Amino acid sequence: MGDPARTLALLWRHEVPLPARRGPRPRFSVDDVVDAATALADADGLEALTMRSVAERLGVSAMGLYSYVPGKDELLDLMLDAAHLAMPRPPWRGGQGWRERVAAVADANRALFAAHPWAAWVSSARPPLGPGTTAKYDHELAAFDGTGLADVELDAALTFVLGFVRGVARAGESEPEQDAAWWAESGPLLAQVLDVDRYPRAVRVGAAAGEAQGAAYDPGAAYRFGIERVLDGLEALVARGS
Amino acid sequence: MGDPARTLALLWRHEVPLPARRGPRPRFSVDDVVDAATALADADGLEALTMRSVAERLGVSAMGLYSYVPGKDELLDLMLDAAHLAMPRPPWRGGQGWRERVAAVADANRALFAAHPWAAWVSSARPPLGPGTTAKYDHELAAFDGTGLADVELDAALTFVLGFVRGVARAGESEPEQDAAWWAESGPLLAQVLDVDRYPRAVRVGAAAGEAQGAAYDPGAAYRFGIERVLDGLEALVARGS
DNA sequence: CATAAACTCCGTACGCTGTATAGTGTTCCC
DNA sequence: GGGAACACTATACAGCGTACGGAGTTTATG
Numbered sequence: 001m002g003d004p005a006r007t008l009a010l011l012w013r014h015e016v017p018l019p020a021r022r023g024p025r026p027r028f029s030v031d032d033v034v035d036a037a038t039a040l041a042d043a044d045g046l047e048a049l050t051m052r053s054v055a056e057r058l059g060v061s062a063m064g065l066y067s068y069v070p071g072k073d074e075l076l077d078l079m080l081d082a083a084h085l086a087m088p089r090p091p092w093r094g095g096q097g098w099r100e101r102v103a104a105v106a107d108a109n110r111a112l113f114a115a116h117p118w119a120a121w122v123s124s125a126r127p128p129l130g131p132g133t134t135a136k137y138d139h140e141l142a143a144f145d146g147t148g149l150a151d152v153e154l155d156a157a158l159t160f161v162l163g164f165v166r167g168v169a170r171a172g173e174s175e176p177e178q179d180a181a182w183w184a185e186s187g188p189l190l191a192q193v194l195d196v197d198r199y200p201r202a203v204r205v206g207a208a209a210g211e212a213q214g215a216a217y218d219p220g221a222a223y224r225f226g227i228e229r230v231l232d233g234l235e236a237l238v239a240r241g242s
Numbered sequence: 243m244g245d246p247a248r249t250l251a252l253l254w255r256h257e258v259p260l261p262a263r264r265g266p267r268p269r270f271s272v273d274d275v276v277d278a279a280t281a282l283a284d285a286d287g288l289e290a291l292t293m294r295s296v297a298e299r300l301g302v303s304a305m306g307l308y309s310y311v312p313g314k315d316e317l318l319d320l321m322l323d324a325a326h327l328a329m330p331r332p333p334w335r336g337g338q339g340w341r342e343r344v345a346a347v348a349d350a351n352r353a354l355f356a357a358h359p360w361a362a363w364v365s366s367a368r369p370p371l372g373p374g375t376t377a378k379y380d381h382e383l384a385a386f387d388g389t390g391l392a393d394v395e396l397d398a399a400l401t402f403v404l405g406f407v408r409g410v411a412r413a414g415e416s417e418p419e420q421d422a423a424w425w426a427e428s429g430p431l432l433a434q435v436l437d438v439d440r441y442p443r444a445v446r447v448g449a450a451a452g453e454a455q456g457a458a459y460d461p462g463a464a465y466r467f468g469i470e471r472v473l474d475g476l477e478a479l480v481a482r483g484s
Numbered sequence: 485c486a487t488a489a490a491c492t493c494c495g496t497a498c499g500c501t502g503t504a505t506a507g508t509g510t511t512c513c514c
Numbered sequence: 515g516g517g518a519a520c521a522c523t524a525t526a527c528a529g530c531g532t533a534c535g536g537a538g539t540t541t542a543t544g
Contacts, residue, residue: 003427004423004424004427004428005427005428005430005431008428008431008432008435009431012431012435014431014435019512020512020513021511021512021519021520022510022511022512022513022518022519022520023509023510023511023512023518023519023520023521024509024510024511024520024521024522025510025511025520025521026520026521027521027522050500050501050502051501051502051503052500052501052502060521060522060523061522061523061524062502062503062523063503063504063505063522063523063524064521064522064523066503066522067520067521067522068521071502071503072501072502072503124412124413124459125413125415126424127458129428129432129436134436134441134444135440135441135444137441137443137444137448138440138441138442138443138444141443141444141447142443150450151446151447151450151451152450152451152454152455153467154447155447155448155450155451156451156463156464156467156468157467157471159459159464160464160467160468160471163406163409163410163413163464163468164405164406164409166409167405167406167408167409168405170366171366171367171405173367181246182246182368185245185246185247186246186247186250186371188247189247189250189251189254189256190250190371193250193254193256194371194376198377198380199376199377199379199380200380201379201380201383201384202376202377202379202380202383204393205383205393205396205397206379206397208392208393208394208397209393209394209397209398212394213394216368216369217366217401221398222398222401222402222405225395225398225399225402226398226402226405228475228479229399229402229472229475229476229478229479230471230475231475232474232475232477232478232479233470233471233472233473233474233475233476233478234471234475235474235478236471236474236475236477236478237470237471237474261541262541262542263490263491263540263541264489264490264491264539264540264541264542265489265490265491265492265538265539265540265541266491266492266493266538266539266540267491267492267539267540268491268492269492269493292529292530292531293530293531293532294529294530294531302492302493302494303493303494303495304494304531304532305493305494305495305532305533305534306492306493306494308493308532309491309492309493313531313532314530314531314532485544486543486544487542487543487544488541488542488543488544489540489541489542489543490539490540490541490542491538491539491540491541492537492538492539492540493536493537493538493539494535494536494537494538495534495535495536495537496533496534496535496536497532497533497534497535498531498532498533498534499530499531499532499533500529500530500531501528501529501530502527502528502529503526503527503528504525504526504527505524505525505526505527506523506524506525506526507522507523507524507525508521508522508523508524509520509521509522509523510519510520510521510522511518511519511520511521512517512518512519512520513516513517513518513519514515514516514517514518
């Protein structure tokens with residue numbers, strides 16, 4: 001889409017120096033736009049984030065945003081990088097083992113998606129390599145200190161952990177109320193059509209899972225189960241000595 | 243959105259018996275519509291799948307589709323269930339261990355997303371509990387026979403495996419050509435801004451990973467790395483004896 | 485056999501999206 | 515003071531899903 005160099009310059013706020021600029025002074029900063037968009041997406045979700053809605057929140061016409069941002073995709077990149085920059089990066093204490101640290105990384109990302117559910121849905125094809133994402137990457141890599149993993153495996157391991165957390169965040173976007181209504185309306189027909197003889201395991205396990213978590217999918221349970229598997233899986237790799 | 247009961251009836255093809263129907267005979271079956279939409283999405287991606295494009299492929303006006311399908315969301319549900327139904331379900335042989343079988347489940351899902359990349363992107367909030375998805379669920383649960391896991395854990399384990407494969411499929415949607423152009427245009431500015439002293443691990447590991455896989459993300463490598471971690475993680479759970 | 489109901493299918497239209505384009509007014513450099 | 519660069523606006527366009535009203539076809543019912 002847009003010009004990568006322009007996007008990168010924007011991410012790192014490489015602006016033209018102020019005294020050299022002509023024309024009326026901008027009423028906002030790029031961060032004002034990013035903050036307005038983030039507040040909107042936090043409150044009402046990505047589908048409510050339109051150029052018009054952001055513009056209205058700032059008291060500007062829709063096209064006025066394009067003085068600050070090349071387009072919506074770039075705005076989303078800026079939002080994500082800003083959210084990454086705002087994440088806490090407590091220094092890893094020596095007493096912690098890598099497993100404890102990586103678990104903390106996962107928890108921090110889960111908290112990110114809890115605060116900004118939209119963040120799980122912005123494209124990862126072209127990661128916004130801005131100051132936030134870079135600092136996050138560096139900090140999270142440090143959590144693996146002591147594992148003895150080679151650099152390539154380090155990246156793979158972190159990608160694996162982050163992919164898991166993001167997957168859970170993406171899967172947990174349905175509303176519990178709607179879930180209940182869905183089951184109420186679908187139950188009778190489902191009971192009629194789900195033949196226990198044809199699908200013995202599906203019926204048995206599906207019923208058990210549905211009853212245990214009160215819904216078809218429980219993000220909390222999926223996270224608690226999955227993060228242990230993720231860490232155990234990494235532990236096997238580390239124990240094997242790279 | 244739509245009526246869940248209507249959607250379910252459609253998924254299971256609970257139609258009104260033919261002789262009792264008035265009006266002109268439908269020119270197509272629901273499967274004709276689903277197949278046309280699937281062919282389109284396979285060839286040109288989800289963003290090319292519009293009600294108008296599906297209709298044109300069938301030689302019908304856009305609104306004509308609504309005789310067969312309540313809306314686009316339901317069409318996507320039908321497409322996904324049909325794709326699930328078409329997956330091979332070879333009987334698990336006794337000689338296989340559960341690890342081998344679960345790896346086969348993961349491979350089969352990876353093949354599904356290779357054939358139908360759009361399938362990784364249809365909403366999982368309301369899984370289309372049709373004949374395909376149900377048969378797939380039942381068959382994949384059977385892969386865990388011998389693990390001794392309780393029903394709730396069985397569902398969690400399968401969800402964990404499928405979530406991983408889907409995450410890799412979703413992440414691997416960027417074009418390699420665009421990747422190269424992106425790096426070429428971004429490289430100079432990135433080199434200037436990525437301070438080795440501020441982000442020592444990020445620069446080192448990022449460079450190693452980028453060089454090793456020739457791109458910021460290599461789905462094949464991510465899958466091969468991740469599936470071993472997933473299976474190791476499950477193995478730790480199984481070894482622990484539930 | 486006529487009529488009404490049910491059905492397929494079409495054309496038009498609406499509100500919504502991101503953003504291209506043209507134009508207006510402000511500010512600074514020369 | 516003139517011209518260039520800039521912020522900002524209003525209008526417009528193509529594309530989306532789909533609501534609506536109507537036309538034509540088939541069948542059940544009086």
